[in-house]
Amino acid sequence: MTPLAVALAQPNGASNGATNGAPRAQTKNGVVQGLALPSGVRSFRGIPYAAPPVRELRWRPPQPATSWQGVRLADRFANQCMQARPFGDMMFRNAGVSEDCLYLNVWSPPNAAPGARLPVLFYIFGGGWIAGDGSEPRYDGESMARRGIVVVTLSHRLGIFGFFSHPELAAESPQHAAGNYGYMDQTAALRWVRDNVAQFGGDPAQVTIAGESAGSFAVSAQMASPLAKGLFARAIGESGAHFGTSAAVPTREESERNGVAFAGRVGATSLAGLRALSATELLELSGRPGMPRFPANVDGLFFPKAPEAIYGAGEQAKVPLLAGWNSEEANGRGLVRGEPTADSARAVFARLFGARAADAEKAYPLGSADEIARSLTDLASDRFTGFATWKWLEEHARTSGQPVYRYLYARPRPAPVEAGVTANLAGGVTRGGPGSAPPPARGAVHSAEIEYALGNLPLNKVFGWTPDDFKVSETMQGYFANFIKTGDPNGAGLPAWPRGGVTNGQVQRIRIDVETRAEAEPRARYQFLDQPAAATRP
Template identity: 35%
Template sequence: MNMWKLTIVILFLIALSSGTFAAEKKSNIIQIDSGPICGKVEEGMRIFLGIPYAAPPVGELRWKPPQEVASWSQVKSYTDFGPSCPQPKQHDSGKFKEDCLYLNVWTNSETLKKRLPVMVWVHGGAFNFGSAAQPEYNGKNLAQKGVVVVTINYRLGPLGFLAHPLLSKESVHGTSGNYGLLDQIAALKWVQKNIAAFGGDPDRVTIFGQSAGSRSVSLLLISPMSAGLFHRAIAESGGPIIGSEYLAPAFNGNMANVSKMSQKLTAKLGCDKAPDVLAAMRAKSAQEWVEAADCKTDLFDDEALFFAPVFDGFVLPKKPLAAFSGRQHDVPVIVGSTRNEGNLYLADEKDLSVEKYTSFLKSRFADNYKKALEIFPAHSAKDVAEAIDSVVTVAANAQPARYVAQSMERKKSKAYLYQFTRRPDTALARKLGVHHGAELAYIFGNLSKAEGYDDIDKDLSNKMMNYWVNFAKTGNPNGKHLPYWPAYQSKTELNLEFSDTIRTNKHLFQKECEFISRQMPYHYE
């Protein structure tokens, strides 16, 4: 080949590659409701990180329902996570800002013209911690199963759930709090408007979450404001606040309790004596509010400030038990828990004694504490950790899941109950057993051999992702090459156990769950 021909070939290849690059770059531009955006492509997966779904909730918009995001006309690039919402013990202030209402999307690059099921993840963290940017929530592996994955931030702690009489007076709805839940609803509205542009089906949206995310999912089942925004729900380790009082007595959705804590915090910051209390409250920085609140989940500190959703009669019905008696949204649900939900809360506890355990039971069961001690016995100090683990596992997680499953028998849609019992050889699981959140790596498919996961774990993860994706597609988790998962019925109480193998069991914690079930009217009626 002479020099002239070689030059022509080289120029042709350059032009071809440039055209391919330009086409790929152009095809990565998506028009959403607020303007054109582009993301990035990794191994055939289109990824869009840090898309705003609402206006920054700052200044006068603090403690207000989320507002529409301002539109734009020029293409904006979304290739990095947006800031996480302010929270305790934040290490890098640049990654935590009050302007935090962002979401992320993973979608297969060849499916933009299709209509794939959509899975919207709500992160956990006791409504005071957490972020959609956490590595364990990377949606790439799950999206490769044939769904569009969305992960969202929402306001946390006192910035997300402060209920104050003056804020209620200011509101046209006469109530306050639940701003974090309103954020989640705003994100679901964003999905309805925009997800088709990412290849998602707005008529097949599954909400799923763990811990506070699971509680959020369960609450959205009874929120009148979320009707029609999702079509399936998966709640992993946490019910509709019901049961959360066993973690902390104040964690019970009571408007008066949260309002009292809010006023206490306002006084602590010195805002209560100001001529304009609300202006003084909004003048304080987000960091000042978070640090003053110092929110934490402490099983033995009943006086700790704790901000979470409330049954306000606006975002949520005032009577949750009545709402779950047939007024909940008629959508299929998956609900479940892990075997050792309580151990995570005991990781740093020392000097556990029978006396301390008895005090723990008294604050949660009042006059029934002796019966609780029979159901969850601890005869000596060495039994206390296991007993508390059992109380939290059953009362705050397994029974609330069972309760939601039972409530769906009043609707046409089915419920599927599970327990996760596989203990991987990770450092945390060796210390805490099948702890709160142990199933997350399996659901997202983010398992590493370096962390201790083996081939059994990978096989279980693949099956669990298939169940979850099947459910997102059809409302039924069952499919080819999967052990059959029967729908829940009170008369049989069948549930699926995810362990070294997958098997069907009956009557999960039957005696313990029945006891906890009998306590519910004392808390919520």
């Protein structure tokens, strides 16, 4: 079990309050005691929202958490879910990894009494469904809580623990479903918020789900799933959604074939044999080169059909949506060898688009050397997350009747402060001498906006933040806070953010930078990628 102490100081059902300055809250499962931060924000860490998914509960939907007597200490982050360390920009504030990991964290504004009915931000971390955790400093909720918002972050199952499918799993499921356990963990945490957040001053009718990268995909997934209907009122997505060829969700049968292939390669003849493996063994085996990967799938339970079909039919949650991506989600140098030239760019177009290569050049023009580099970076970024996020906004605007707000985040990070550290094109950092990392990016790389949006620049000591960075953060956090409170990002002191619907073929988005402004969306580019013949390989 995760070493979160349970002190028997008071009987279960004690009223909210503080002991020696430590705040308490009554949840459905028992009383928790958190921390009073110097800012007055109250922090509760490591609250269980579901039973530990171990032994016979491995690869099953999350089950209810066990109640406790007395007061449970919620003063430290619980262990993160099983994962390796593939990303250099992840910093954690817990002891390590465990299969017992279904816990969440709450930050409550100063003096937020039960029943205060404050807006709630439920933030889902990124990390490619294989890494990440709600304890990371960049997702810290204190700054948003100082703005009058209750913040919740969580851990959920990842990789083979969160998305594994196998025919035996479908056979033992009442719904004949298999996989998507990580997504169902998120839904279970949202149900916990519905049932408990009022005791922390939050309003269960004013929950905004938000996330970045895999967390943004998760937001699009929760909006699509019937299991999550009615659990949130607004949504924010940063760089990613389950749309487009590169983000397509396979069928359960396809995913089950991967599960059978994996079991065969590790010598497990049954589901019982796979469950008998230790969590460490399973993590190591699944991470070996050439092993199958386990994405979300159309399982018939969480996803009754493909997400794009759900949105296309207008069956998703009909809530206001704010979403966008960054100016350098990926760099064009990943598409060519050596320095980009018009000839090497045209070779890329021919490989990706065939007979439509000339049309590609109209969408991604090849003039000067700078324009060639910019166009290839735009194309790489669009193929990575930009097009999928654009398509999400398009379909939701078309079928929901709800407002959508579109952004492009364009502020490059400043240089790192530590000698020998390079901010790389993937959004992480690399330590070492010259030549140990790709050249630094010129735009806003993948994940660069998180600390700005959540007001957490001071918690990231890698970069030398400037007054301009804090200006951008104040703008972006202000937009997010307004949207979380009202469903509209606009507010006093902020450049006007146009509602991003289509009017006479024109769409406006906000470009977030030192000088934030509205601009026309380069719509023809995304429409080119949206044509079936232009489908690209992932």
